[in-house]
Amino acid sequence: MAAQGFWSLGAENAGDNSTQSPSTPRAWCQAAAQKFTGGIGSKICALLNVGEAEKPADPVAKKPEAEAGTCSCSKPCNCSKTNIGFSELYSTDLLPATNGDLKTMTFLQEVVDILLAYIVESFDRSTKVIDFHYPNELLQSNNWELSDEPETLDDILISCRATLKYAIKTAHPRYFNQLSTGLDMVGLAADWLTSTANTNMFTYEVAPVFVLLEYVTLKKMREIIGWQEGRGDGIFSPGGAISNMYAMLLARFKMFPEVKEKGMSSVPRLAAFTSEHSHFSIKKGAAALGIGTDSVICIKVDERGKMIPSDLERRIVEAKQKGLVPFFVSATAGTTVYGAFDPLIAIADICKKYEIWMHVDGAWGGSLLMSRKHRWKLNGVERANSVTWNPHKMMSVPLQCSALLVREEGLMQSCNQMHACYLFQQDKHYDLSYDTGDKALQCGRHVDIFKLWLMWKAKGTIGFEAQIDKCLELSEYLYNKIKDREGYEMVFNGKPQHTNVCFWYLPPGVRYLEDKEEKQKRLHKVAPVIKARMMEYGTTMVSYQPQGDKVNFFRMVISNPAATFEDIDFLIEEIERLSQDL
């Protein structure tokens, strides 16, 4: 049998939607079915019944099997469900098995139908962001152990449904928990294609198109940074932390090329500089590269979280006096918590004066370069030696997509190459400059480029700009809404520079406490409780943390193109609703 669980409910009730609002899947389904006469009408109906099917006690469980040879739709239909019985099939029946074509296509189509239903559901505000369960609950209620024996394709489909049932809906318009939110449909299509192409970025030989698209895209990104004619180098790496680590590695190699062979024992004691609000990956990188976290000197920030250039200069001079060699300054364009942009021009001047590699960690804020309205916040970025820029954050490219852009051409290659002759043969018949694998730390490298490139094609630069501008507009709306609202206190004053809005909410029971210490103590516990309740209700998700001597506060960020003003209103109402008793 082909259709189960998610599929089997609702078809008979499809007409009975009088009590539902027009925005429910069922009402929508009826409208669609009327509008479209082809097979897609009924197919979409079936798809949308998924939302309805979610309510039974165990929505992912196996249903009694329909008669072999029929689909389980309750009425005559021309949906794509055929008479293939997955309960009798195993993965060995799929391609490359002889005559596996049809079974394969039907199986993959079944999976796609599950995914399409999940996607539609994810954007529906009436569904939960998360159906939260504690780790032990999930482990106990699901048979996730691996065994010697195979399971049927039916069981595999059940596992797919269960996985999505308990997944977090990162596309949901009210999911604000991370810097990477939302789900772009073209990006998703591109990622499906990438999986299907299933290849590796190390050589042109095995990834001709993807290697060229990476070349084209990196050049475009360098142009946007402002490097002449887009010259320079770069790579897509598995995340901003690794991109930042690459930058530190390059800076060290540029100053002391002998470090590659001789190691740190050939090098004087180094010093790296970054703000106290910078991302933890700078220290992580220093630990890994054998520089040590003690050699990462944290520069003071102002009230808004921006690095103070005079403190940077002071600490550089101090380090030199101690005999350390300053080699690396990482300025942050869009800090993780405050969304602050370090003053890049002043920092560039200092780096020039002391001949230090200037890196800009724009993992979060780099995307503002795409916006004519907001790119001034990164003025000076063109003077950097390297820039981290994660399109998987503010540009909503599916995870992962992080670029490191480097101003000097050829440096990555000399820093990292090992000339593996089984991979980078020098007597190949094509232009070897496209075999870029030897400049990477990785050997095999996942294809992260296609989703960004295809989205860029689909949106154009102006499309990304519009998307980014809208998120910033929403955050300004939130800021204006709460800055003078009763019970709210801003963590820092002034309009946010990025989409980060940091605030405390003081529920009635905390708001009027007179004992300052007691008030802070109680306030510290508010955000975790509200967050836990958000997750248990599944209505929304937003992050919180302490910072320095500041007790737990909410860090709202908006990178989800699905979010609207109404969702911001909802968040505020929800925070207040969930903390009435606190």
Added chain:
Amino acid sequence: MAAQGFWSLGAENAGDNSTQSPSTPRAWCQAAAQKFTGGIGSKICALLNVGEAEKPADPVAKKPEAEAGTCSCSKPCNCSKTNIGFSELYSTDLLPATNGDLKTMTFLQEVVDILLAYIVESFDRSTKVIDFHYPNELLQSNNWELSDEPETLDDILISCRATLKYAIKTAHPRYFNQLSTGLDMVGLAADWLTSTANTNMFTYEVAPVFVLLEYVTLKKMREIIGWQEGRGDGIFSPGGAISNMYAMLLARFKMFPEVKEKGMSSVPRLAAFTSEHSHFSIKKGAAALGIGTDSVICIKVDERGKMIPSDLERRIVEAKQKGLVPFFVSATAGTTVYGAFDPLIAIADICKKYEIWMHVDGAWGGSLLMSRKHRWKLNGVERANSVTWNPHKMMSVPLQCSALLVREEGLMQSCNQMHACYLFQQDKHYDLSYDTGDKALQCGRHVDIFKLWLMWKAKGTIGFEAQIDKCLELSEYLYNKIKDREGYEMVFNGKPQHTNVCFWYLPPGVRYLEDKEEKQKRLHKVAPVIKARMMEYGTTMVSYQPQGDKVNFFRMVISNPAATFEDIDFLIEEIERLSQDL
């Protein structure tokens, strides 16, 4: 209009397949259409006509548009192509756009149809492995530049088709070029689901299911290695090179925990040991970690490419005499070129004697642990401190999927953690031991677990075993076929231990040369020419390289579950056919 390019040919000829062999898509299509009365019959027909459509001059170009409101099938049909006109739609019409549901589903379905067609084609031996073009040709004949303005969804679909047209078919039964080949259908489905779930591995909060599945799977892998009750630690990392780098990082931290804060200046000069045939990532890791490539001491191998334990011991003693501190031995289980397994028991004895961290780089050979017949080749692996094992190689999990397994629990966490309080809040409402992100070098981490876990469910351990055993059987078949065949010389003697079969083919013009030096010089050029011709004909792909003083030879490897004895025969015939004139 919905259907173009790939789609628009063939429908009117679907009945006219008398001249085709039954294995062609067209004949298959007819059979399928007769067998299945539902919508899937015509749908599959349309899908399979893709193969037919590949031959026109420009198969990815835009076709004249069909009338708006009709699908472009030439006969009445009930395929899922609706009257949505992609040439008038943009990505902004898709979700989260109001009423974007139907357009989104139709668009994604169109992409899936392109992918399904590509998949079926990839397994068809009558299609090319690659439609090779030189980089400049591709750049000139395609408009891949990025611009300010958006393109229509129609253009996006055309780009998808073009990308696949020039992609390498890594699933093709005659693609032998890399250690990672083949395309597993359940793995692919899982990767599509992963993209759709679009989340991050750092916390339980945002990836509850995936975090638990990683936990379950790592434990299972440690059990298979032989660690008691599967105890220990581990992580899925972006590839074997990074897994190996993690191991080196852990070994250094274990011996000198102060290195995290103080860097390499607090540590004596270190020495790492690995065989001269080991993977280049060991040196790459040493360069990055500030240890330096000169501190990686290459141990001699025997004629079969296995590390010689007595040489290891000699070099350890020598290093100590020079004042170096030996801290890391990386034994290789399945070398990249020869497929050799270093003698792990002897190496474990030496590591124990000198108290050195023993790492096993089983990126390629680790999967043999799944085979009762072949796992003896890794005897002693249970004595390692860490093991790299890439299921994306011999187990055909889609790229990337690489695990580092570590015997000591908690070490990764203490080595790498930075306590970022915006991510790893200590006052969350669930068991924080599942927030595993702080043990990683990465911050955001791609979900690589689901494809492996779902494949394991679908195959069972015995399914992986069967798949691996079959690949080894095929390589033995190849070895037996060529070892005494005229014109072939084996690079090393004896039955291969892994699926690597390394050989020279001496074409008639080289075979009888008397001048030894001239013969070697000519032979060195043979493999590159044959390889270039393979790619230009697109019939098959296999790797070649020199090694040490050995001139270019072919390194045949088999990891593709689609390969058969017939494909091995084909490879040999093709090598001989393509070099008749050499």
